[in-house]
Amino acid sequence: MSATVADVLAVLDAAYPPSLAESWDAVGLVCGDRHEVVDKVLVCVDPVRATVDEAVEIGAQLIVAHHPLLLRGVHGVPADSVKGSLVHRMIRGGIALFCAHTNADSADPGVSDALADALGLRVLRPLSPHPDGTTGIGRIGELPEPEPFARFVERVGGALPETRPGVFGAGDPDRPIRTVAVSGGAGDSYLAVATEAGVDAYVTADLRHHPAGEHLERGAEVPALVGLTHWASEWPWCGQAAELIRGAGNVEVHVSTRCTDPWNLRA
Template sequence: MKLADVIAVLESAYPPKTAEKWDAVGLVCGDPAEDVTRVLVCVDPASSIVDEAVEVGAQLVVAHHPLLLRGVNGVPADDPKGALVHKLIRNGAALYCAHTNADSALPGVSDALARAIGLTVTGPLEPAEPDGTGLGRIGELPEAEPLSAFTRRVAGALPATVQGVRAAGDPNRLVKRVAVCGGAGDSFLETVKRAGVDAYVTADLRHHPALEHVESGGPALVDVAHWASEWPWCEQAAEILRAAVGGRVDVLVSTRRTDPWTVGASSTAAGGHA
């Protein structure tokens, strides 16, 4: 298939027009007229992913996060991001990014996260259109379970990271109705309070907003690594591509961990500081 044909499939599933205005989605490098026989799907277009694409002979890397989110004046080969662009081009590989348009799609990033956890999705957390699209998702577990068990459920559903999974709230609180948002989701804390959920699963939660949320009586919080929260989307995107181009294009999901944290340790000190 031509790269342009594969892009058409992606843009049908994740329309670029639904991306946030500040976002940078679409084709970063590559010739739409070139042939594609293998695709590699990932979260981050990092150096290890580009190396993997070269190793497996992929002509297209589909990433969730943009490589060039902020404006640049050039991509010289001695710049870290420029070096990735040069390596991709030299090895005949294109890069395509679907970011906030994949967040709001139906299904999208949060659908994949909800599915991994075992939730039945009932609708978006913040609706954008009457057709069910929007950011975040609300779903339900088959049976209520304590927050402690639900936290273990989330940890078992996502790839392991140094950060792991942590929760804020009463460990015995029963959890059945859950809100999720793949990626950084603390901007939805007020929305979650009004959503009538028992817990909220997202990434990159900060100390003060989380503390204020819990102390004000909000639902329990389950904080996971940003990369881990969005990794289930890779299989979703791969399934969409396989359904459309199966037999003509080989679609792989990268298993390389691009979470930036590499070392973890537990503190043994007693007490704390205000």
């Protein structure tokens, strides 16, 4: 039996409840008809030209993205604007767009669970939990055995898709790493939380110079840092979401491997 857009969205809303989204966020169905039949779905991090192109190429009727397309208030989507052109192209192509953002970040399991799993960590608890103790931003996990920080950075690099900026570490190369905090997406606002948790290392994206530098100046006892690009840190979630969608019925699901980081050159 064919699935509809509504069937797929019901599965995703159950896994990533909209109530978990931050008040400033924009999640859910962006464009498309809930009653349309879906036999192909594309899952990606970013709803941008490259992934909309991919959806058209494979004949997908639905894009499931992590990042919202229209996060800030808009007064129009003219076809000659960047985002408006995507909306028009999707509508003309019969492609619906659904976004699960901070609700997928906080869900159990969610974005950071997928990142932790990719790194071989056993998840213990959220990094910044909600009152229920099971949902929340980030995760704290542990490795099966301690390993030197230099080897752990190599582990991270080998587990995630390659990007131009790559993976970078800040800390004593010989420091034993066992407990690790992870947060998919920009996570330097949780540096103090990771420190309070007493973990050996913290893995996140978009680490800024001053917050990272001030963190490390606190001494050898603070967590070592592993920096990623935003796309790489959240890409493992695509596989998690794809497995959920496959349970919605007779649906073929593709996970986009097109890197949508803005960085494409390195000197």
